[in-house]
Amino acid sequence: MGIIPDSAPKFRFDLRSDIVAPPSASVASAVIAAAGRHGEFGWRSDPIEQALERKVCQLLDKPAAAIFPTCTAANIAALVALGAASRTLIMDRSCHLMTNERAGLDWIARPRLQTFAQTVGSIDLSTCHDEPDAILCLENTHNRLGGAVLSADETNRAAQRAKASGWSVFLDGSRLWNASVASGESPAALAGPADLVSVSFNKGLGAPNGAAIAGNPDIVAAAAEAWRRVGGICRPSHVISAGGLAALDEIQCLKQDHELAREAAAAIAELPAFTVTRPQTNIVLVSAVGLGLSGEALATVLDRVGLGCLPFGPQHIRLVFHRGIPAGSAPLIAEIFRGIVSDDSPATRATSRPAIASDANRA
Numbered sequence: 359m360g361i362i363p364d365s366a367p368k369f370r371f372d373l374r375s376d377i378v379a380p381p382s383a384s385v386a387s388a389v390i391a392a393a394g395r396h397g398e399f400g401w402r403s404d405p406i407e408q409a410l411e412r413k414v415c416q417l418l419d420k421p422a423a424a425i426f427p428t429c430t431a432a433n434i435a436a437l438v439a440l441g442a443a444s445r446t447l448i449m450d451r452s453c454h455l456m457t458n459e460r461a462g463l464d465w466i467a468r469p470r471l472q473t474f475a476q477t478v479g480s481i482d483l484s485t486c487h488d489e490p491d492a493i494l495c496l497e498n499t500h501n502r503l504g505g506a507v508l509s510a511d512e513t514n515r516a517a518q519r520a521k522a523s524g525w526s527v528f529l530d531g532s533r534l535w536n537a538s539v540a541s542g543e544s545p546a547a548l549a550g551p552a553d554l555v556s557v558s559f560n561k562g563l564g565a566p567n568g569a570a571i572a573g574n575p576d577i578v579a580a581a582a583e584a585w586r587r588v589g590g591i592c593r594p595s596h597v598i599s600a601g602g603l604a605a606l607d608e609i610q611c612l613k614q615d616h617e618l619a620r621e622a623a624a625a626i627a628e629l630p631a632f633t634v635t636r637p638q639t640n641i642v643l644v645s646a647v648g649l650g651l652s653g654e655a656l657a658t659v660l661d662r663v664g665l666g667c668l669p670f671g672p673q674h675i676r677l678v679f680h681r682g683i684p685a686g687s688a689p690l691i692a693e694i695f696r697g698i699v700s701d702d703s704p705a706t707r708a709t710s711r712p713a714i715a716s717d718a719n720r721a
């Protein structure tokens with residue numbers, strides 16, 4: 359028996375997140391080749407890591423970059439380095455930092471918070487009161503707004519308002535590559551107005567793991583140093599860096615995920631029981647409140663019939679499309695949705711229908 363146990367995949371379609379995207383053949387071979395090499399001992403000294411840092415700088419047009427194991431680590435380290443402990447973070451109330459990373463932020467940086475309500479593609483800061491020395495935190499694409507893209511113009515407008523008040527601008531660009539491919543604007547144009555930006559190499563790009571921040575060299579070094587102190591950096595880093603470096607050559611492949619998301623959304627929307635968002639990128643939000651199903655209940659039913667997804671707030675589930683979902687799957691996915699609303703569906707019968715529940719905040 360090999361060291362990797364054989365097990366049937368739990369889901370026919372695993373749409374819980376793009377972090378489950380398998381690596382492409384070239385990413386997998388880059389990782390295997392690096393794993394067979396000796397990694398450099400020192401911190402930020404491995405030539406593959408340095409090549410990855412240079413590539414991130416070039417793509418985002420920033421002077422410095424550092425690698426982190428996850429985007430959560432990258433975000434929190436970046437905000438610590440920006441001095442969040444003594445500043446106010448101004449952010450959309452449904453952004454990933456607020457909904458998923460808040461506990462870590464509070465634990466490590468204890469920033470003051472001020473929130474606003476963002477809508478798809480637009481930032482309205484008119485409700486924010488002026489705080490000297492705040493940090494405006496943006497997210498592109500925006501996870502909870504269904505993978506919505508923030509254009510370079512809109513990012514610039516928000517950044518100008520921030521700069522006029524003396525604020526810094528931080529961009530959580532975990533899916534910035536998706537925003538770039540969907541909008542046709544370069545990653546550098548989308549990241550330009552931000553002082554510091556984070557990006558991921560996994561998610562749709564399919565590296566096994568890894569993230570980075572890019573921006574001012576002193577701040578980037580301070581973020582990496584803060585994370586080194588808590589044992590959170592990657593060392594040796596050649597394997598994780600090789601995956602990231604190869605994945606960055608495949609940004610344009612994200613187009614296929616977006617196309618599949620559009621096809622699946624259109625096919626599910628033909629079923630009257632479901633309300634479906636029109637995806638700009640690889641994320642589709644579906645609601646079945648018309649059937650009295652909460653997001654949690656709908657996710658449970660779909661789980662039983664082989665479709666993995668996450669409840670997303672009280673009413674919705676989130677479907678995330680990625681390389682692991684074969685092209686042409688949209689009709690099959692819609693068929694699964696059709697199956698769960700048919701009267702004799704065992705999955706629907708077996709489900710007690712909980713009242714619309716509170717937000718699960720799990721993605």
Ligand SMILES: Cc1ncc(COP(=O)(O)O)c(C=O)c1O
Pocket residue numbers: 377427428429430431433454497499500501530532533558569721
């Ligand atoms: C917008 C956004 N930022 C940050 C993260 C955190 O990424 P990681 O899982 O690498 O910590 C996620 C995860 O999905 C995300 O959607």
